[in-house]
Amino acid sequence: MTPRKSPDDADLEALPPGLAAAWGVVDAGGRRGPKPAHSVEEIIAVATELADAEGIAAASLPKVAGRIGVTTNALYRYVSSKEELVVLLADRAWGDPPALPDGDWREAAALWSRRLFERFLSRPWLLDVPTTVSLTPHNAAWLDALITVLRPTGMEAQQMLNCAYLLDSHARYGANLRRNTPTPAALRRANPDQQRAVRAVRVFLDGQLRSRDLNAVADALENPTFLSDEPPLDGFEFGLARILDGIEVYVRR
Amino acid sequence: MTPRKSPDDADLEALPPGLAAAWGVVDAGGRRGPKPAHSVEEIIAVATELADAEGIAAASLPKVAGRIGVTTNALYRYVSSKEELVVLLADRAWGDPPALPDGDWREAAALWSRRLFERFLSRPWLLDVPTTVSLTPHNAAWLDALITVLRPTGMEAQQMLNCAYLLDSHARYGANLRRNTPTPAALRRANPDQQRAVRAVRVFLDGQLRSRDLNAVADALENPTFLSDEPPLDGFEFGLARILDGIEVYVRR
DNA sequence: TTGTTACTGTGCACGGCATGAACACTTCAT
DNA sequence: ATGAAGTGTTCATGCCGTGCACAGTAACAA
Structure with missing residues (x-):
């Protein structure tokens, strides 16, 4: 074996x-x-x-x-x-890829990316591992699972790989963001010191940004950013939807 | 000041x-x-x-x-x-953001992401810096530049931020991939030892993947992967186009 | 049986890293 | 002039990854 x-x-x-x-x-x-x-x-x-x-x-x-x-x-x-x-x-740490439904590539790809996202959330240190060696067995199995469900779209091998990169990248980036920026719910659960620290950063950044006329960013940061608690609105799901829409446009030529 | x-x-x-x-x-x-x-x-x-x-x-x-x-x-x-x-x-290392044309948000966003990609290519070690502290002045200036050109789309502040994350993420990931996987042109320029090493990896991986029935991946890797030399076809531009398409779908409701 | 050989875990050693504490020295404020 | 504040050095500690020599052990060869 x-x-x-x-x-x-x-x-x-x-x-x-x-x-x-x-x-x-x-x-x-x-x-x-x-x-x-x-x-x-x-x-x-x-x-x-x-x-x-x-x-x-x-x-x-x-x-x-x-x-x-x-x-x-x-x-x-x-x-x-x-x-x-x-x-x-x-x-x-990658573990085995999830079983993906066939028939609906979009749903399958979304599931794949969400599962990966959750993997990164539960093992944040995986994000700290330098990705010099790209393909290892588990890793490759994930990739294989995705490519398999993407095949019915008729894309070329290259482009399927590129789509996988998009989804992987998004999962990583989102997980990393969430690690550094607690959700409102997590914040409520945090201890007072952490809450104070987060508030301090917000106040500080707002002041600095506005004093340098970076108002566009300051405005965007006003209401707590990336990941709200409700899935359909959070940053990960938003980005995922954009990526899948983009792929869909391409698939329909 | x-x-x-x-x-x-x-x-x-x-x-x-x-x-x-x-x-x-x-x-x-x-x-x-x-x-x-x-x-x-x-x-x-x-x-x-x-x-x-x-x-x-x-x-x-x-x-x-x-x-x-x-x-x-x-x-x-x-x-x-x-x-x-x-x-x-x-x-x-971030340096100042590029000047972006206004009027065409899509072209501006593409330019932004490309410039960022190039930044990461020229300073690869930037990818190794843990991103715990998110916003620093240069960094924020880049973000501000992008959000400014996205504003005419009518998106909410939240969603503009999320779009920025998508483009940033893509630039980082692409640059990291290219760092680990030389383009064909770069490979031709490399010394024999490096060429042999790259070839060894390819042969090894192909063998391993096929022996484990991960043929979907193996096939996809057959022709050299992510970044070919011609911009319109390489992985970065492909992904960028998908992301922008996805955003465009959203912007047009 | 008796070497011989290959492999195990240990001990010792090195050089690199981030960082703390004490100190002598320099400059300015009083 | 005196003392406080700030500079760079010296000495020290405790991590880290890793190389090498060694004693012990278990299988194989004679």
């Missing part, structure tokens, strides 16, 4: 760090010596816990190792570098 | 690090003691050089200090933390 290194594979050395590992392609080594006491899976799981709890910076090698009960350097027996660990971490 | 701290300002302590500094709001301190031998401007300029040359990681406090000819800790007399420096760095 899991592909192994074989002579006809391209030179694995030339691949960016983590790529081969993410796809499960590793020279599985002989079986001499002590059995490893742990596993890459365990390491990823622990790192994920840490990242979930305190952000990506908390998933450092010393902290992961400490929680596993092992020296930092022992991790290098499982993972060739920090970067590789992060790639594996990110791939795992 | 430069606003100073005054008693009626909101509590500056509650603001995220760098925000107040970015807007030039600082308690300007007495004028006792030795004159500073350097300036925040100089520090930012040096840090920008370093970031331009070797990426954001090269703009570390020791390196900046070293190049200025001063101890690392001396920088703390000008900047209260690394984070603040990065915010200032990013704001400066």
Whole structure:
């Protein structure tokens, strides 16, 4: 099931760090010596816990190792570098793509983007992972799911990819915005200090913007911005609708 | 010209690090003691050089200090933390927004997004700056420029902001993609090692994708992806056209 | 059985990073 | 002139990722 290194594979050395590992392609080594006491899976799981709890910076090698009960350097027996660990971490965090209805590409694409958005909301640290290695298994599975439902539109492969980029980009950006700007509801739930901080930023920015004649922005920021609580009006859904409309225009030639 | 701290300002302590500094709001301190031998401007300029040359990681406090000819800790007399420096760095890198034609909102918005895209291409490290502090002066000026040309569409302030987010998001994502995936032309210019690396990735991914029945993706990747060289066909322009179409549909109700 | 070999986890070490605290020195306000 | 405020340096701490030598262990070869 899991592909192994074989002579006809391209030179694995030339691949960016983590790529081969993410796809499960590793020279599985002989079986001499002590059995490893742990596993890459365990390491990823622990790192994920840490990242979930305190952000990506908390998933450092010393902290992961400490929680596993092992020296930092022992991790290098499982993972060739920090970067590789992060790639594996990110791939795992994507998880499996949702099942998409076929028949209505627009509805399917909307669902795809919403699910992705929610993924990013629930694992905000995923937004902090640099996206140098583009395609890893889970990641690719998401992409495949989307392209599959887009095919009936008759678009070319290129353009389907570009549509996927649009929807992915939007989900990321929206999730990032929401992370930095709590919704009114979340704000009401927040502690007084946080509420005061948010208010301070608003007041400060309004003052600065107006004093520099950036009134267009100041006006737009007056009522709390991106994500209101009601889905049909919030920024994510608005942008999603625009993107889908734009694609629809294109599909209808 | 430069606003100073005054008693009626909101509590500056509650603001995220760098925000107040970015807007030039600082308690300007007495004028006792030795004159500073350097300036925040100089520090930012040096840090920008370093970031331009070797990426954001090269703009570390020791390196900046070293190049200025001063101890690392001396920088703390000008900047209260690394984070603040990065915010200032990013704001400066945005630069001034382009002049936009009025009369045709669509053309203006397209121009805005293209210019932003180019900005990100020429300063890729800007994509690595976490966007926690959203609005800084240059940044806000860009936003203001766009909103100003969108106003004639009659959209509400909220929706204009959301459109700005769409265009910003697209520019960022596109620039990031291109950074990781050289265009065919750039690839031809690259050295043999890089060419081999890119080819290795392509071959590897194709193999992996097909062996997992992710053929939709594999097919889409067959011909080199996002950004071809000819503007009307590349991924950025495609996505931009979709977004603008989507906005146009909305504007025409 | 006895090496030999490959692999494990540990200990030690390094250099880089952001940042804090004490200090000597300089300049201006009083 | 004196003292407060502000400058840059020195010393220090605690993180981080990573390389290397080592002792131990388990499978294979003789």
